[in-house]
Amino acid sequence: MKSEVRICPDRQALVDTAYTLILERVQTSLAERQSCSIALSGGSTPQPLYAALALADLPWDRIHIFWGDERYVLASHPDSNYGMTRRVWLDLVPIPAANVHPIPTDLAQPQLAADEYDRQITAHFGLESGSIPVFDIILLGMGDDGHTASLFPHTAALSVVDRLVTVGDKDGQPRLTFTFPLINHARSTIFLISGASKQSALAAVFAPTGDVSAYPSRGVKPQGELLWLLDAPDGEGLELLAS
Numbered sequence: 001m002k003s004e005v006r007i008c009p010d011r012q013a014l015v016d017t018a019y020t021l022i023l024e025r026v027q028t029s030l031a032e033r034q035s036c037s038i039a040l041s042g043g044s045t046p047q048p049l050y051a052a053l054a055l056a057d058l059p060w061d062r063i064h065i066f067w068g069d070e071r072y073v074l075a076s077h078p079d080s081n082y083g084m085t086r087r088v089w090l091d092l093v094p095i096p097a098a099n100v101h102p103i104p105t106d107l108a109q110p111q112l113a114a115d116e117y118d119r120q121i122t123a124h125f126g127l128e129s130g131s132i133p134v135f136d137i138i139l140l141g142m143g144d145d146g147h148t149a150s151l152f153p154h155t156a157a158l159s160v161v162d163r164l165v166t167v168g169d170k171d172g173q174p175r176l177t178f179t180f181p182l183i184n185h186a187r188s189t190i191f192l193i194s195g196a197s198k199q200s201a202l203a204a205v206f207a208p209t210g211d212v213s214a215y216p217s218r219g220v221k222p223q224g225e226l227l228w229l230l231d232a233p234d235g236e237g238l239e240l241l242a243s
Contacts, residue, residue, distance in 0.1 A: 003226040011194050014231045015048045018192050021227065022049075022137060023056060025188050029136040030062055037124075039066040039138045039178065039186075041149070042081030045194045046139060050089040060095035064124065068138060069150035069168065069177040070103040072110050080105070103165075103176045110167045110174040117176065118165045132164065138178075138186040138222075142193050146201040146215030149183065150175030154213050180219050187224040191217075194231045202230070 008014040022038075029036035040046070067081055075083045082102040090100060101120060107113045125133035140148045150168030151157050157177055160166040164182045168175035183189065193202070204215045212219040220226065 001221055001223065001226055003228070005228040005230065007230050007232060009232050011048075011231050014192065014194055014229055015052060018046075018049050018190065018229055019052045019056075021190065021229075022053070022139075023058075025137050026058065026063065029187075030059065033136070035062045035064065036136045037064045037066065037133075039068045039135050040081070040085055041068055041139045041141045041192070042070070042084065043141050045141055045192055047084065047088055049192065050085055054089040054092040056093075058093075060093050061099065063095065064099045064101065065090065065095070066101045066121065066135070067103050068140065068183070069175055070105060072105050072113070072174045072176065074105060075102065105176070110176060114163070114165045114167050114176055118163055121164055121182075130162075132181055132185045134224075135182075135186045136188065138183055138189045140183070140189060140191045140217075140220065142191060142198060142201065142205070142217050144197050144201055146205055146217050148191070148217045148220060150177035151180070151216040151219070153216060158213055158216055158219065183220055184222045186222045188227070189220060189222040189224065190227045190229060191220075192229050 006017060008017050026036045070081050071079045073079050077083065101124065103117050104113045107116065121133060122129055122131065127133055142148050145153055147153060150170065152168060152170055155169045157166050157168040160179045161181055163179055166177060166179050168177040201215060204210055205217045210218055
């Protein structure tokens with residue numbers, strides 16, 4: 001695993017840096033494998049990045065979009081990660097409908113949705129059940145509590161290692177989420193983190209020792225590169241811990 005921390009002076013610089021890095025990795029994937037698979041994060045931090053990507057000149061027919069986690073709400077709900085991404089990015093570019101792979105949140109039970117998304121991912125990569133695909137890019141955020149995707153502290157989802165997708169739990173509300181094994185097979189994993197309120201969790205995540213169950217972002221250790229993109233308030237004091 002190659003890990004790197006980049007501290008940007010402000011949020012706009014954070015977005016600009018992420019935009020450049022993603023375009024570079026998309027182009028590499030297209031050159032080497034003729035396609036690019038990207039798993040997105042939700043929340044407010046990546047929205048300006050997605051808006052910027054909507055203006056990029058890319059061969060959209062060779063790019064496939066997935067989501068690393070999702071609230072169990074319909075796409076029309078204001079809390080839907082998929083719905084947000086469609087509004088600020090995907091509805092604005094000529095990407096084929098077949099290349100957009102939302103987590104199904106219209107099934108009777110969250111576990112059924114997790115099972116179905118697991119099957120869809122496996123089928124897309126042409127793998128047998130039980131195999132772990134390699135995403136070209138996985139974007140992640142981190143909460144004030146150190147969670148990432150919908151892998152929350154002290155929840156059962158953290159220990160799931162025999163599935164690609166599982167049901168997470170946020171204060172009793174179901175979420176759908178990639179598991180650690182799937183996240184950690186990515187070629188490029190990029191954390192995008194903004195806000196001084198996350199300094200404490202970041203210090204715990206970067207500490208030499210610690211508990212993944214308390215700070216789940218510690219469990220992200222991909223076989224490929226790991227990039228931490230932080231704005232200046234978040235990055236204060238992390239240079240030595242990250243070195």
